[in-house]
Amino acid sequence: xxxxxxSNLPVSALTNSTYASSLRFYEAFDGDETKELYLxxxxxxxxxxxxxxxxxxxxxETCGSPVDYAFGVLDKVSINxxxxxxxxxxxxxxxxxxxxxxxxxRYIDCDEFGYSCDEPVKILDITVGELGEVTDLFADYTxxxxxxxxxxxxxxxxFLRGTSDSLRQMVARYPESLHCSD
Numbered sequence: 001x002x003x004x005x006x007s008n009l010p011v012s013a014l015t016n017s018t019y020a021s022s023l024r025f026y027e028a029f030d031g032d033e034t035k036e037l038y039l040x041x042x043x044x045x046x047x048x049x050x051x052x053x054x055x056x057x058x059x060x061e062t063c064g065s066p067v068d069y070a071f072g073v074l075d076k077v078s079i080n081x082x083x084x085x086x087x088x089x090x091x092x093x094x095x096x097x098x099x100x101x102x103x104x105x106r107y108i109d110c111d112e113f114g115y116s117c118d119e120p121v122k123i124l125d126i127t128v129g130e131l132g133e134v135t136d137l138f139a140d141y142t143x144x145x146x147x148x149x150x151x152x153x154x155x156x157x158x159f160l161r162g163t164s165d166s167l168r169q170m171v172a173r174y175p176e177s178l179h180c181s182d
Contacts (some may be wrong), residue, residue, distance in 0.1 A: 013051035117180035
């Protein structure tokens with residue numbers, strides 16, 4: 001796994017392509033969307049360019065709420081099968097999100113969690129909750145709860161609907177194979 005930070009992270013954006021390929025495309029792109037380089041690129045690379053442009057245009061003096069601005073950028077780069085959008089507000093230690101089936105912007109207060117191995121693992125169905133804070137909706141992880149989320153998500157996602165139940169069970173059990181170390 002490659003981690004990008006500091007000077008290795010020249011653009012704070014991410015789409016479905018690897019960061020390395022997105023960055024190469026971004027650096028080669030000269031702003032002309034009519035050139036062959038741009039026209040032949042896949043949708044993910046184009047969305048990276050649009051997202052990067054939104055990040056570059058951010059101005060705290062004129063753009064208002066950073067969370068609202070970020071969701072505005074995400075709206076511009078979304079496609080008809082975008083399932084969810086996430087905004088990390090590092091300064092507030094909050095994660096804001098919305099999903100296709102529930103467009104209310106909800107947030108998780110990261111300061112409300114314990115991060116030691118002694119704390120129970122938590123789980124959340126991101127489709128539930130109303131506008132605002134949803135931290136209290138997290139529940140302790142169980143295989144059954146995770147399987148129910150996997151089953152629901154796969155059933156609601158066209159290209160995953162045909163996944164066998166045995167594979168769904170294997171995916172649902174995966175978190176149990178991970179081990180915590182302080």
